[in-house]
Amino acid sequence: MPRPKSPVRLEWVDPEVCSLDYRLKIIGRLPFFRHLSSEAIIEINQLFEDNDMTAERPIYFEGDPATHLYLVATGKVKLLRHTASGREVLLDILRGGEYFGNLSIIGGGGYTETAVAQTDCCILQISAQNFEKVLIRYPDVTMKVLKAVGERLEQSQEIIKQLSVYTVEQRIAAALVRLANKMGEHKQESVLIQLPFSRQDLAAMTGATVETVSRVVSRFSAEGIISTGRRWVSINDLGGLEAIAKESTVN
Amino acid sequence: MPRPKSPVRLEWVDPEVCSLDYRLKIIGRLPFFRHLSSEAIIEINQLFEDNDMTAERPIYFEGDPATHLYLVATGKVKLLRHTASGREVLLDILRGGEYFGNLSIIGGGGYTETAVAQTDCCILQISAQNFEKVLIRYPDVTMKVLKAVGERLEQSQEIIKQLSVYTVEQRIAAALVRLANKMGEHKQESVLIQLPFSRQDLAAMTGATVETVSRVVSRFSAEGIISTGRRWVSINDLGGLEAIAKESTVN
């Protein structure tokens, strides 16, 4: 039985710039700007520049001086860290409407992770100085930013727990569940992870090797829990995956 | 050759309350209050209550509604998460002058980790409402708080990297280096980790089992890199440990 071709359909990215309307929509929906008036959003919008990126292109590297806060308009961006030996660890994958670039280190320091365009994408950026102006002008935004960073911290702690005590199989299941909840697109019974997503990526997300990931994914696939192909994954039984992720070891 | 008795000397904790002077010192040195005038600190101090805890006593549990921000005055506090099967994952150990309790989730949500007194300690606490008042009154504090949370996020990401790609031996070396830098007390050539600190704790910090930790620690000890006993560790060759932590695997 032949495998289906990739069902992932990449969103269209305007080769020039994102439209003004779209920019306003994205900026206005950020968790820390959502409560502002549309006049304020229009004003803030003017502090952002846009920037088109082709897939695979690095946006900044770990250690570069942190000068901007970024915002994904369209496309997907991955955040990663490199080890001395060159292996990469995938910390997060961001979709439209998410921010990145050391929000909190504004006023000194470098980026603590590398950001790479996972697909063609349009990125909005604001300089640290301008962002600071916004925070001073709208103090309640600072509070919401704080909350947003706190949520990322909480997610990181959850990942630490998973890496500490779960098996590779459980971590892979958990990573797929996380992505399905974030980037999942419901198609009939199943949930397609809307993202070009290789075994290599999944390995870097779960601290495993490509080979091990391939074996586990094949097993899930044979059991009918997921369907996969080259650089895509679709989930047929989300509940089943969740059960595997939580399943407690004998002890 | 007989092992030395525990060289860890626990700080004295006043069984009643921390002195006013000490409270002001601790509060005034917090990274996010440091820049305020002493009048402001005195005023803020009045919003804190103190609370004495005996060793091993839980301060709050993961999931409890987050009502306070806490501050370690004296003693040590550990932050951990529990897995479904009851294993615990040690996220951080805090010393005097560090804060805990979901700073960023203020205004809804529960604690995302459990906090337990590692030694007898004195804890200062401020309610979410009062802390919010402080933030509104001193907006630049919010910015510094943001930076503080950002630093915790960065530390968590570093730990994710370590758990993802390093061996248990490397993770143990890295954890000891981290603790030495944070709680280390220089004694002649060596650095004593000022903390009652069991193999179990080290295991929970590195995602390993007690037995494996014991074997690795014995090896380090035999090589003269560290000295250890029951619930204490002292480091003789910090550089050596750092080298082990960074040492890249063949690939």
Added chain:
DNA sequence: CGACTTTTTGAGTCTAGTCAAAACATGTGG
């Protein structure tokens, strides 16, 4: 001096990693 906890040691097992090679998918240019 016990009673208790923490640490160590040993033997056996298994999960996940390594290395190497084949199979497969995709896009390109002839």
Added chain:
DNA sequence: CCACATGTTTTGACTAGACTCAAAAAGTCG
């Protein structure tokens, strides 16, 4: 439209690092 070049995924055989279970040894405290 096919054949090839390229990147991705799979499979296999082997190894090793870390876990489990069990029991002994060593510290600590009343």
